[in-house]
Amino acid sequence: MKDVLMNERHMLSRRKMLGGAGAISAAVAAASVSKVAMAALPEPVIQTKPDTMPPLVPNTGRPYNPVVTLNGWTLPWRMNNGVKEFHLVAEPVVREMSPGFKAHLWGYNGQSPGPTIEVVEGDRVRLFVTNKLGELTSIHWHGQRLPNGMDGVTGLNQPGIPPGKTYVYEFVARRPGTFMYHPHADEMVQMAMGMMGFWITHPKGKHPLIDEVDRDFCFLLNAYDIDPGAATPKIMTMLDFNLWSWNSRIFPGIDPLVVRHMDKVRIRVGNLTMTNHPIHLHGHEFLITGTDGGPTPKSTRQYEVTADIAVGQMRQMDFLADEEGDWAFHCHKSHHTMNAMGHDVPTMIGVDHRGVAKQITKLIPDYMVMGERGMKDMTEMEMPLPDNTAAMMAGTGPFGAVGMGGMFSVVKVRKDQKRGDYSDPGWYQHPPGTVAYEFTGALPDPARFKADVSPGPGSMPSMAKPAQDVEVKVRKPAGGHSGH
Template sequence: MTNRRNFLTGAGALTTAACAAAVSRVAMAALPEPILQTKPDTMPPLVPSTGRPYNPVVTLNGWTLPWRMNNGVKEFHLVAEPVVREMSPGFKAHLWGYNGQSPGPTIEVVEGDRVRIFVTNKLTEHTSVHWHGQRLPNGMDGVSGLTQPAIPAGKTFVYEFVARRPGTFMYHPHADEMTQMAMGMMGFWITHPKARHPLIDEVNRDFVFLLNAYDIDPGAYTPKIMTMLDFNLWSWNSRVFPGIDPLVVRKNDKVRIRIGNLTMTNHPMHLHGHEFLVTGTDGGPTPKSTRWPEVTTDVAVGQMRQIEFLADEEGDWAFHCHKSHHTMNAMGHDVPTMIGVDHRKVVRDITNVIPDYMVMGERGMADMGEMEMPLPDNTAPMMTGAGPFGSVEMGGMFSMVKVRKDQKPGDYKDPGWYKHPAGEVAYEWTGALPNPARFAAEGGKSMPVQNMPAKEVEVQVRKPMGNMKH
């Protein structure tokens, strides 16, 4: 207990062991340098150069926060501040975040690490940081007014605790939470196991991203913070498709994806072409007896889900939220359904006065993905993803897992579009089919049936006789 007590009271940073305390001007000179990132690109994994070794994660359209070692303590510096986040090419939002970005940088530590996080508040109001899912002293939990005084504007507080268990966690304010989280203040925290763990397998690629949502009027820059349900921008790490990077993997890689949800609704996350196991939650790794194959898993509000799969099928596989409205951008919620309505006479009359008038939605919404209709400045088109065969007709929470046999280990560069082998693309039928042949794409059973009887068994069902009250 001596080391733990010295850790919580040492370094001259805390006035008490149970409360995050303000740092004086003299102590400010000893702070770790705040590292900033202004690009929304997916940065390479940060391989640890100090401290315990671990296999680093890749933050989708994000990055990992560097640290320094100080007398055996891993020190980080978070800066809460207004940021400009490019949500897709040409579309930017004025958000609040950390260290130049929203979401903030991922923090990676190892089980058993003694951690010190300096938090500088450059917002116009007070804030705090809650370490979502962590086991720590109550006074470090980050709930302003309950476990600590709020961090005033212009001040720096420090949080200190031991990373007690491995897993995937989040961080976000617990001060004016409705405003600050709606403005984009959130981030990921990964605690790696310090040794081989019976419930945590080693993987080749380990991706993380947060689900978030905003309500930004077309042509505007700042989210509306009072929105409870009618969000119009559904995003991964504050990026909307086609601005979301693909998850690039090598064929036969073991892949882990960690997904955290800090929106106001649940998201059924769906992967094409593969089955996965849910191997972890924000409570920690799941017992192996509770895992079963899925292609969709629901991530509820405030939850994290960790999925793992073997990437053994080449291709560009869609990966998205299965709520169809969540794969679109800049949606209007009060647009009437015009499918089947004949506008021709009305259009003729209107175009006499407004030559550029166009009709939308009389055949469905797909036409809008290909229209080059005028939009207000700084507006993300509803669905503009362009694939090798035309419009993908998606936006929002959508990307791809790109599996390639010739992708080098550790290479995350986009390999471009998948080149399909001959005969493996759906095609238009124009006449007689060729002679039946074994499909080139046909494979074996992905999950062989076990414990079946050697001979087929025919089941006979008899209807009950008499007054059985069925």
Template sequence: MNSRRNFLSGAGAITGALAAASVSRVALAALPEPVIQSKPDTMAPLVPDSGRPYNPVVTLNGWTLPWRMNAGVKEFHLVAEPVVREMAPGFKAHLWGYNGQSPGPTIEVVEGDRVRVFVTNRLPEHTSVHWHGQRLPNGMDGVSGLTQKAIEPGKTFVYEFVARHPGTFMYHPHADEMAQMAMGMMGFWVTHPRGRHPLIDQVDRDFVFLLNAYDIEPGSATPKIMTMLDFNLWSWNSRIFPGIDSLNVRQGDRVRIRMGNLTMTNHPIHLHGHSFTVTGTDGGPVPKSARWPEVTTDVAVGQMRQLEFVADEQGDWAVHCHKSHHTMNAMGHDVPTMIGVDHRKVVRELTDLIPDYMVMGERGMADMAQMEMPLPDNTAPMMTGQGPFGAVEMGGMFSVLKVRRGQPAGDYRDPGWFKHPAGSVAREVAGALPDAPAAAAPGTGAMPRQAPAATDVEVQIRKPNGHAGHH
């Protein structure tokens, strides 16, 4: 992390504080120094050194925002600004975010904390911050024009409220929302329980990330903000596979994964090798009587989901959105399908005229993961990522849960690829295959035909004459 010590130089940068927060001019003159993060790596959990203790989360390809204690109030400083986000190695996007990143840093507090968040606007237009899912005074809800004046460029507002309920939340603008969220303005918020909670178990690993999506044309770097459905980059915390870090845990760990969805569609998130229960939403902890085992949970637009499981199976287990086109990168929506058509001669002639011409192969799309075709600068390949057995042929919302017996407690380093025990990997069958045994009897259908009646049955119908006698 690094700080921009002269970030707020000039008196104009600290004007315009939200009056409802009743913060003195002295406090405004000494704002907490903004902490800026430029790396897209998963940072270590931020263990609290002041305030109430809690077990910190780990933000996938992100970090937790430091704070200062001021007369018993936990103070944070968010800076809304244009950022450059590396979405995958070699591919960067020009986004809007907070404190140097998109999404912004995770904010962690404890139930009962009085929280004060300073928000400085360095965007070219006004903004606001809505604290999604929080119970707070109406004037702190962050809807510009309805509950507050918008934060104009160069101004700093302050929000202050008590974190009343433990749970999984997020923050995002409620000002020019379609443009600002399409540009990446969002962040995660976790309120930890003050003490033992009957519906919130202790876990060994607690991961958080947001589901977001962008429409960035190949060779470009800025999202198209008017897109409503045809996004081509589906991401977790503005990272696309293979740029998404793996979730590294120790065998036997109780693991919690918290997700929030700020895309334009739902995402069925699927975990291989394990089953889990949904233990919380943005409405709070789920009663234990309402939980059941799942391997896939659907996260709808604007929802948070908190799932938990015991990582009891060693290996490298895929975790991904189960919408197949959400595990692709930079996919064009008007690419023709040529499966079954030998079009190699035509493609050769077309590429002489249009070097970037691309069409789905006649055998499907898997060949495209192996093709070394030229791509425009700053373009992520559609399917990429190499595993221990070859191309993974995935992109977008895809990562790996790495469960290891020898992973030390609290160690989040990537342990490398799993070393499978001998004889435990699917393999090609060598030699001639034995004949498959035939069934002893052909069996019957689910609805066998009944024997026809011995004699025909004539149905007698008497039609009423007029309507007399009908009621």
């Protein structure tokens, strides 16, 4: 690939595919590319680092304000007679989900999710897809308007791409917006293994419904079921996932979203999990300015702090970063902000373990009481973990354990952050008197209802009242909650 396609800030590692140039030529000859006039197959660009890479500023083609992929990167392209050419390689990958925890997934160009593809409205795009998996695959360009034979549904629109072969997709990016790509071949397995990626089509000029922003972030919601100590997802899981991730990363492995005070910020989120996710931002209100159907009419927009993103949907959120600080940004489903743990752990809140714990520790020295006062204590415990897993709640903030995992990050807003600087500024330095503190004075007596105040009418009388009060104890049914 031409040197102009390589951005030094990306620190992209390049490697020969399919056993060298001769193998590449053989693969091209065997693939269905005879209708495409081209000099050679574009070199595949590979990235294995889990860091958030700087935006890839275009130096060929029409200019645009590039996105930043959270814990990801943008795929370079080459211009060939006015066509933007990309090369995606479907292959097994190793993804670091958080420091010390790596998963064996499937993805594209060394990572899961694959690299973000950025184009401009009206661009003619040619995408070479090489299959290095052990089974057929394809790519569906989720949300795009394109010829039916390029839509990527195996058996319906095209033959599946056999192992070792390269197929070509070619179409015009007809409308601006936020899109995805993923397989439509053995989809349950391939998407459960992490095969997906982001696609951004920028407007070709000023658009009445798409405002210009200073910072533009994107990431995909995905989920995995990986037993503690294991590395490969269980592909048959439908609902009981134990790792809820953003771009196949879990907190504290998810990078912060760093912005400058008073920046106009856009966050694009796509959901390829098996359930909806109410994505919640602290400290600010945002507008839903776009969906996978395109930009939303301004008359339909209202300020929100939480956006529920259903399965297969995209949401584009715009806000003004006018409040300094370290603001939590997360899914509001509580179980989605924790890491790997079994669902069959009984609720032990209020149970006094002290007597039995002494007896058990004589037999099991490493025994640890779990959940006697709630689960927050788990963040302070130094309990042994399997070799390849992540703590259920992890991450340390300026005031101690954060007590979060999974789909959780921080939007860091700073006045002294330079334009275009995405480096972590560290923890926010709170002005004096602006942090919650312990009250050490005398507590007043609580107010009580006066005896001469008439009570309410009460509930409707019961026809059959038990002889004595019954304390109801609720237990989850055996087998977990996989049926909901």
